[in-house]
Amino acid sequence: xxxxxxxxxxxxxxxxxxxxxxxxxxxxxxxxxxxxxxxxxxxxxxxxxxxxxxxxxxxxxxxxxxxxxxxxxxxxxxxxxxxxxxxxxxxxxxxxxxxxxxxxxxxxxxxx
Amino acid sequence: xxxxxxxxxxxxxxxxxxxxxxxxxxxxxxxxxxxxxxxxxxxxxxxxxxxxxxxxxxxxxxxxxxxxxxxxxxxxxxxxxxxxxxxxxxxxxxxxxxxxxxxxxxxxxxxxxxx
Numbered sequence: 001x002x003x004x005x006x007x008x009x010x011x012x013x014x015x016x017x018x019x020x021x022x023x024x025x026x027x028x029x030x031x032x033x034x035x036x037x038x039x040x041x042x043x044x045x046x047x048x049x050x051x052x053x054x055x056x057x058x059x060x061x062x063x064x065x066x067x068x069x070x071x072x073x074x075x076x077x078x079x080x081x082x083x084x085x086x087x088x089x090x091x092x093x094x095x096x097x098x099x100x101x102x103x104x105x106x107x108x109x110x111x112x
Numbered sequence: 113x114x115x116x117x118x119x120x121x122x123x124x125x126x127x128x129x130x131x132x133x134x135x136x137x138x139x140x141x142x143x144x145x146x147x148x149x150x151x152x153x154x155x156x157x158x159x160x161x162x163x164x165x166x167x168x169x170x171x172x173x174x175x176x177x178x179x180x181x182x183x184x185x186x187x188x189x190x191x192x193x194x195x196x197x198x199x200x201x202x203x204x205x206x207x208x209x210x211x212x213x214x215x216x217x218x219x220x221x222x223x224x225x226x227x
Contacts, residue, residue: 006154034215034216036218042220043116043202043218043219043220043221044155044202044218045218046215046216046217049215089154089155099157099160099168100145100157100216101157102147102154102155102157103154104152104153104154105154105155
């Protein structure tokens with residue numbers, strides 16, 4: 001089955017700096033890669049996703065890049081703010097069952 | 113549209129007991145997936161139901177089971193509870209699996225504590 005690895009597990013940045021979280025996946029048939037943000041005590045919420053026919057997607061301060069050849073994708077957050085502090089999960093959907101497999105999460109802390 | 117709801121939100125049980133958790137998906141969503149979330153383990157997939165049938169299953173023991181009703185509401189059951197079953201159990205609904213891009217919407221979760 002699919003295996004998704006996510007790095008780093010924790011990340012601290014100064015407010016205004018950029019943050020990058022990286023994920024690799026194993027199933028070359030995977031074709032959908034969402035990112036979820038989970039604030040403390042809350043449910044995971046989709047913040048951005050990318051399809052396999054696209055190399056990059058941006059939404060204001062958030063961007064995701066996908067390299068299908070290398071089987072990795074990354075989340076980029078620019079001009080970080082304290083409210084960006086949360087756990088971020090990457091996921092990959094693939095295989096015949098089209099099941100979502102999640103990475104282990106990254107705790108992002110934005111220091112004021 | 114109302115979001116995904118889960119009941120109960122908190123539950124305390126003792127070892128050996130069994131527990132049933134409930135999930136109501138977004139109206140019109142026919143697929144419900146269940147995940148176990150523990151510190152450091154991320155979101156571990158339990159199973160997915162669609163049209164009252166289990167469509168996918170993760171690597172969990174047979175003590176974990178589920179079902180889906182005709183109105184798409186789903187329940188999961190854990191029998192013979194163990195201390196290690198303490199976790200946040202999340203369900204997520206999506207419109208129809210098998211179509212491209214299976215966007216999932218999560219419920220608030222049920223926090224299960226096993227003493």
